[in-house]
Amino acid sequence: MILFEYPFNERVRALMRLEALLDRMMFFAKPGDARHHQVALAALFxxxxxxxxxDMKGSVLQDLERQRNVLxxxxxxxxxxxxxxxxxLVEIERVxxxxNAAGKTGQELRANEWLSSLRGRLAVPGGGTQVDMPSFHAWQYRSEAQRCADLQRWMSSLMPLQAGISMVxxxxxxxxxxxxxxxxxxxxQQxxxxxxYQLLRVWVDESADVFPEISANKYMVWIRYSSQDGxxxxxxxxxxxxxxxxxCAL
Incomplete structure (x- = not known):
């Protein structure tokens, strides 16, 4: 089954986007080729x-505190x-x-001059090559263990937010x-x-070779299935x- 999710409001939409970026970053930060680690850095930026x-941190905290009170x-x-x-309740309290102990999301990363320079270069198509940033080219030739250690250190400031979004x-x-x-x-139609509601989840059999185009508001849900051959x-x-x-609704 293929799962499709549709947010009913902008707050949940923003959480889903961050969730996808965090998942991509963590996946490509695993031990592997330096080109994978470049994708992890792009997701980080x-x-x-x-x-x-x-203030996503504040929004996530509000959601968690509200759910703690409900539970x-x-x-x-x-x-x-x-x-x-x-x-x-113990898990929510820990998150x-x-x-609360974390500072402003990503503040340490924004203060890192080398990462800020790399962030600007990677925003340009092909800007991460040795032509524009030889220091990044040299970093990619470091050992796999060194690159992974650097990535884990840079990602660490985002992990409290990741845990919060995952819990919400x-x-x-x-x-x-x-x-x-x-x-x-x-x-x-329904x-x-x-x-x-805040979230609609739809599962479709992969063999059906269709996908849902969804629109929804507080009055109704409308789903129209289409197919596409590429x-x-x-x-x-x-x-x-x-x-x-x-x-789904909290």
Whole structure:
């Protein structure tokens, strides 16, 4: 099954973008070729750009503190497992503590003159070559262990935010239960009856060779399935499509 997710608001959209950049950075920062590490650095600089003008740390803290208060109110609920609840509260408290202890997101990286210079060069197509920045070319020839150590040190200031975003998105995704649905002739609509949601998750069988184009607001969800062969523009399908979906809200 292929999972597609659609945010209902800009805050969740921003969290999903940061989540994807963090995942890319951490994946390519693993031991490997120097060209992989250049992709990790590019993702790192994209994260600095994305967090430069918005207080994502404060937004994530607000979400976590709100969820901590909600969970604390469930302590005496008979259907809640006290051990599971206690473990979740401890985990949330740890993430909140680490976020509060961290300074402004990426401030140490922005103060690093060499990284700032490299950030500017990598923003230019082909700017990371030895022609423009021989010091970066030399860094790429360091041992794999040295490069990984440097990347881990530079990434460390972003890890409290990564843990916070991961926790918020995990709590959000766990609020919904998947349900089976069918899109007649490739189109599906569902009225939301005034309920407020933050995230729509859609699973489609990979063998169906279709993808959903989604729009949603506080009144309804609209999904239109299309196919695309990589050569032409996506074309709407005209057959029934079975899928699973979940509506999530914290």
């Amino acid at each position: 994209d994260l600095l750009d994305a967090t430069e003008r918005t 604390q109110s469930l302590r005496d609920h008979p259907s809640v497992d006290p051990k599971t609840l206690a473990a979740m 909140i503590t680490n976020l 998105m995990r709590l959000l995704r766990e609020t919904g239960q998947p349900t089976d649905a069918v899109a007649p002739q490739g189109a599906y 009225m939301l009856a005034g309920k407020t 050569e032409q523009r996506p074309q709407p399908v005209n057959h029934d499509v079975a899928f699973k979906m979940t509506l």
